Amino acid sequence: MSGLLVRDCAQIVTPDGAGKVLVHEDAAILCEDGRIAAVGEPGRFAGHKGETISIHGGVATPGLVDSHTHLIFGGNRANELELRAQGATYQDVAAAGGGIKSTVASTRGLTLDHMVQIGRTRVRVAMAMGTTTMEAKSGYGLDLETEARTLQAYRALSAEGPVEIRATYLGLHAVPEGIGKAEYVAEACDRILPELANRGLVDAVDAFVEVGYFDEADAKRLATAAEQYRLALHLHVDQFHDAGGAALARVLGATSADHLEHTGAAGIEAMAESEVVPVLVPGSVVGLGLHRFPDAHAMLRAGLPVALATDFNPGSSPTLSLPLVMALACRYMSMTPAEALCATTANAARALRLGDRGSLKPGMRADLALWSASDYREIATYFGINLCSGTVIEGTPYLASQ
Ligand SMILES: [Zn+2]
Structure with missing residues (x-):
């Protein structure tokens, strides 16, 4: 497996129709060729040989x-x-x-x-x-x-x-x-x-x-x-x-x-x-x-x-x-x-008529926002404080600490 693996996510959260979200707890997400390849439990990606980033128990959402x-x-x-x-x-x-x-x-x-x-x-x-x-x-x-x-x-x-x-x-x-x-x-x-x-x-x-x-x-x-x-x-x-x-x-x-x-x-x-x-x-x-x-x-x-x-x-x-x-x-x-x-x-x-992004389903553009939070609801709880720790855009990571 190549591509980018984002691991150590307390939650990976994606829209699931009509104002609802699907929450994957303790999960990882694999991006390949700029697209989402898979979201799932970390063990599934044990053989991953490509680039890996840890978000240290943070939250990943669509960009x-x-x-x-x-x-x-x-x-x-x-x-x-x-x-x-x-x-x-x-x-x-x-x-x-x-x-x-x-x-x-x-x-x-x-x-x-x-x-x-x-x-x-x-x-x-x-x-x-x-x-x-x-x-x-x-x-x-x-x-x-x-x-x-x-x-x-x-x-x-x-x-x-x-x-x-x-x-x-x-x-x-x-x-x-x-x-x-x-x-x-x-x-x-x-x-x-x-x-x-x-x-x-x-x-x-x-x-x-x-x-x-x-x-x-x-x-x-x-x-x-x-x-x-x-x-x-x-x-x-x-x-x-x-x-x-x-x-x-x-x-x-x-x-x-x-x-x-x-x-x-x-x-x-x-x-x-x-x-x-x-x-x-x-x-x-x-x-x-x-x-x-x-x-x-x-x-x-x-x-x-x-x-x-x-x-x-x-x-x-x-x-x-x-x-x-x-x-x-x-x-x-x-x-x-x-x-x-x-x-x-x-x-x-x-x-914006952009059907290729906005969720983390396989095949969508690998655009993520990464958050220093353990629960996605924190994103809207705090204000005037930036919880975003980085983004991934078309499979390339841009981390705040870099
Ligand atoms: Zn305006």
Whole structure:
């Protein structure tokens, strides 16, 4: 037997359908040719001759998949924390020239090299907390040049590895200065998207559907344009109001509907009759000091494959920690640690149409997160403490101590 053997695992934990996990106690896991070959009791692998690592009684789970990030942006929005502490809302800050628009100004000034450098540092931070696959959105350029540069940076980072990055053109994020909304939507859908798609820079598109940003008709236009290039559709919906965004995601055949803080019963029912994966981002609720969390439980009861993501961005959710997001989901959304683990692995992979990862069944990609814990529920118990001791990506180990 060759390949990589990960041994001395107190638990090896993998999603087992509908928010449940399968726990192998005192087990080992064998990876061959970048895939999971077998999980089982250590004696089974006694003849293993290849590379072996011990995790000293820790826990192994599938590598975490962050299915919603705004990974690369320039500047920071630290001043907004102060403004919000003084009572300003997200909308007040945006109206005063802050918010997405201020990040657009800082991002347009970045060279490709600088973007790659910023992205690389952030990917390493995420990876150190168990993330092995990420989705990353553009949308802080809002012009062809900056959007293309951001997406090129994602392609470069993904090629460099080891974390694979799926790139999303978030064309409809905000209307840039000096242009009307209708004109900008036409520019994004008819000129910028075709150019990006023809250059092979995008896997998906996204729109921020919200009062004061973009509406259903705009999202529909983007979805229609994306369809020609067979790109997946993600949507930011129902974040501040229940504006029928979940139902819209169903109508437009979206792969995921993200946020959903205000989605009610009708929206949940619409998603349950479709293939839409709900991606919940409690970090952005906490980040904005708000209190209304998405109704994860109603979604789980409806049989939906609920996913959790960081929504990493400079304004509302400045975190790259999926374990923190799991901890929030267990406290504020009554998700169990098992549901939270399924939501950051198998279901998150589904939100990105990546059928080859998110569980530890033989044949799946050998992506693991390794934890200094003896019980997987500890991952969501602690917060502000990093229990991740390393990752394995396509069969190659990356240990924190190395
Ligand atoms: Zn977002």
